[in-house]
Amino acid sequence: MSLVFADRLKNVETSAIRELFKLLGTPGIISFAGGFPDPAMFDVEGIKQASSKALNEEAAGALQYGATEGYNPLREQLCAFMSSKPDSHIGAAVNLRPEELIVTTGSQQGLDLLGKTMISPGDKVIVEGPTFLATIQCFRLYGAELISAPVDANGVDTEALELLIAEHKPKFVYLIPTFGNPSGALLSLARRQKVLELALKYRTLIVEDDPYGDLYFGAAPPPSLLALSASVPGSREFLVYCGSLSKVLSPGLRIGWMVAPPQLLANATMCKQFSDAHTSTFAQATAAQYLKAGRMPATLQNVRTVYAERAAVMGAAITRELGDAVAFTQPEGGLFFWARLTGAGGKTVDAGAFAKKAITELVAFVPGAPFYAANPDLATFRLSFATADVAKIEEGVSRLARAL
Amino acid sequence: MSLVFADRLKNVETSAIRELFKLLGTPGIISFAGGFPDPAMFDVEGIKQASSKALNEEAAGALQYGATEGYNPLREQLCAFMSSKPDSHIGAAVNLRPEELIVTTGSQQGLDLLGKTMISPGDKVIVEGPTFLATIQCFRLYGAELISAPVDANGVDTEALELLIAEHKPKFVYLIPTFGNPSGALLSLARRQKVLELALKYRTLIVEDDPYGDLYFGAAPPPSLLALSASVPGSREFLVYCGSLSKVLSPGLRIGWMVAPPQLLANATMCKQFSDAHTSTFAQATAAQYLKAGRMPATLQNVRTVYAERAAVMGAAITRELGDAVAFTQPEGGLFFWARLTGAGGKTVDAGAFAKKAITELVAFVPGAPFYAANPDLATFRLSFATADVAKIEEGVSRLARAL
Structure with a gap:
């Protein structure tokens, strides 16, 4: 056939x-x-202990259907994880509350939910050139027309980005500001500030994909756009942040998360309900126990x-x-x-x-x-x-x- | 904003x-x-043992990125599970090979991938009236126009179904033939035969969603469409089967699977790659060890x-x-x-x-x-x-x- x-x-x-x-x-x-x-x-031993603890102490939660938004103990642990870092990359400034994030099946699902929630066929989305390959394909499956903004060693060229935003009025701008894939580039503090100002000026949604932010070799990188948004009043409501445990703990757990404005988060949750109902509560409870055990640092x-x-x-x-x-x-x-x-x-x-x-x-x-x-x-x-x-x-x- | x-x-x-x-x-x-x-x-104890065994014996596989198609040891165990049932619902007749199925993040993702892979806005899909609520919403998100086929205690009315197929030429027909949700109905053997004949006659794809087939109280139900397709030559290539461990083992693992013709399976795999990369290998390895341990019967x-x-x-x-x-x-x-x-x-x-x-x-x-x-x-x-x-x-x- x-x-x-x-x-x-x-x-x-x-x-x-x-x-x-x-x-x-x-x-x-x-x-x-x-x-x-x-x-x-x-950290196989740590994950083994976390998984045992989850099944010993909260088997009903770890094995049952869960809320589409995510398993609450994990949402709480992720907030604590993001707010308590010794460096300023996320930082206490974020002061994230559990209801401001949803758990996603890897950060890849965060991208998919953004596509499903935001992109109508023909909509324009600005990405970095170069950017993560699976982002390109993911957004194109939802019919996005991708516009490519140039990148150098200091990340996306914000002057070029402004011209592209003004010209194309994109549905959103997708960036990997910290140690980009594939560019490895680190967006400078000045440019981060500028990106948030552009979000405000053009009322444009900015997506910060941040799976690598914790993997710095020397000094901590500049604050994430999410952390920095506290210093650019109003910019937070134009900001989506995608995080992941894949690069720092284990990709096999498929634990990512998305922070977004309430209306977007509610619609992404609705879309997720029909994508996979919820992320594995077994993996979520294990990740929550792992974070709670304090092994992450x-x-x-x-x-x-x-x-x-x-x-x-x-x-x-x-x-x-x-x-x-x-x-x-x-x-x-x-x-x-x-x-x-x-x-x-x-x-x-x-x-x-x-x-x-x-x-x-x-x-x-x-x-x-x-x-x-x-x-x-x-x-x-x-x-x-x-x-x-x-x-x-x-x-x-x-x-x-x-x-x- | x-x-x-x-x-x-x-x-x-x-x-x-x-x-x-x-x-x-x-x-x-x-x-x-x-x-x-x-x-x-x-079976908390069984799942705990399975999870420990997975982390002890195959930690690299259970915690690493995995193939989008699914973790091979689980694909093998799912084939064995489906082929070795004591009843005839799936039965040895299926003789399923691991490469004929992909693992999905719950069977909800099977539905989502069907929508993503098959449905263009305006396409018609026939469902049972009544049918699973999340199926309706899932397919509508991809722009499907749903046609409702009447159901009685013996499942979908195949005479009405034939008229609807002839009139609407649907992209596919979605059925829950065995203990439907919400109908509880059991599609009779004669009607199962007829559904497969309709698939052949109208060259129409049939989706068999089967999360409840193992939950029978007396005699085993008639063979699944997948098993029965062996007796209607050619019908197998018009058949998609979605299975799930959610109702029989644990919803929290989010382990489902999809059997489909090769071209459809390849495209669904491509779509899944940009949906969540792969289903949690941690959950997959645990499920594989559970099935392997022989606790399922x-x-x-x-x-x-x-x-x-x-x-x-x-x-x-x-x-x-x-x-x-x-x-x-x-x-x-x-x-x-x-x-x-x-x-x-x-x-x-x-x-x-x-x-x-x-x-x-x-x-x-x-x-x-x-x-x-x-x-x-x-x-x-x-x-x-x-x-x-x-x-x-x-x-x-x-x-x-x-x-x-």
Whole structure:
């Protein structure tokens, strides 16, 4: 039989990256491709204790249907987690109340609910160029027309962003201000301030996707837009914040959350009711017990230390092995190097061809083009330092040099 | 700020039932309203062992990102579960392979993915009248125009269904053939055969939603459409099957699955990738260990025994207390009585008014109207016997009599 599928499927191409990811099972390959945390860093013992405690103390809650908004003990713990950080990235200024957030099935579902709740076919949405690949596809499935705002090492160019907002009057602007994927960029404090002012000036919704904000290597990054909104009166009501436990605790729990203005949150909850009823209460109760047990600060410290070392090793190796053929900014946090082939020494500037060649040398990464909603820079590529240990990073970068 | 939401939100009304559900917290209330399993029946010990085993033996898999299609050990266990049942409801005839199903975040997500994958705004979908409330809202969010096919105690009227298929050429037909929600109806074997023949004749996709098929009280129900498709050559390629562990093991795990033709399954997987990336691998690994441990047959037996008793008690109480003012068919499985006010003795035939009166007598149930996509029968209502024990059922039905 030949089925006729929904028209919205025509808005997404089958990803070129999918083909590449199929090759990652090749024996001996070193992968810088995925944004997967290193499973060696999972606090298995802590999660085991949390899960046991949830089933011992609140089995009915952990195994029963739950509220679509989320399991209340977890909503409370997430507020405490966000408000009590030692740094100012989220900070006490937020003073978040449980009813201001809903739990989502990973932050990917936060994006999906934003699409479902906000986007009518033909609506414009501004994203960073480059931005998270699954955001592009997710919003396009709801019929969004994506506008791409340029990004440099200090994050989105706010002057260009203002012109785009004024021209396109977007439904919302989607940003990953802190250690962006794939850009690794950190939006400067001045630009953060400017973004909030733009939200107010143009009465435009801003979505802050923040899965990496806790993964800083040195000083804490500037306050999140959510925290900073306290200093730009009125801006908070134009702000959506998406958080996630995936990069800091475990992606397998699928625990994300979304902070949004009340009316948006209510509609997103209604949409979620018909998407998956609620996020696994078993996973939610486990995450709540984990946070309550107070293990998160040590877990975060461990993750930061390990990733900081890997980022340093990868940066040094790239400089040593690839020299001036590749330009990049050393990331101050997150999971990714964003790099660009310069063409120096007559080497290729086609990152797609480079990626294919690299596979034959048993090292994988993702070329940059698919991360652009428009006007891809074909010389760019993304390297993740999250999954491979330092020895593999050294060896992998040597292989990159051979491939280039 | 006043946000402009997506047009699709205009397709769903805020549910009248929501208001009713808010009253369920009233102290002393007996609720026949929800379709929640009784938490006293959760096999907490079994789930605890399964979860520990998953974290001890496969922590990396249980806590890491997983394939969008589902965690392979769970897909294998679900195939074994479906193929090895002692009765013929699913049966060995299906001979399901892991790659023929994807794991969904509850079967609610199966419905959502069907909507996302198949429905363009304006597409027609045939559902039963009455049908599952969240199905109506879920499909309408994707812009479906719902056509309602009449249902009696033997399930959907297949003669009427054929006329509707011929007239409306629907994108698909959505049925709950076994102990329907809210109808409690059991589609007869002859009608099951006919549904598969209609699928072939009109080349129409049929969706079999089957969360209750295991909850039979006496003899096993007729084979599922999926099992029966083996005897109607060619019909399998027009068939989607949605399963769930929510009613038999735990809703809190949010484990459902979908069996579908390959092209549909591939597109649903693509859509799921941007909905929630994958279902919690922590919950999936736990469910896989639970099924592998072989505890399911005893759990099912326990659930069947308890619900059978409650259904018998509720049926006898309704007959005794409400007499000829209420007409109903005694369900042979599932979670629900579907009843109708007859008006005998000059009593009300307005189930909405009856429900409001019942709340003042501290007993809650759901009036039938919202379960109809069109032409609601205002005299109908649904009683769940799943959550309250037999003493509460007796007392609750007495209160119903007082309210009437």
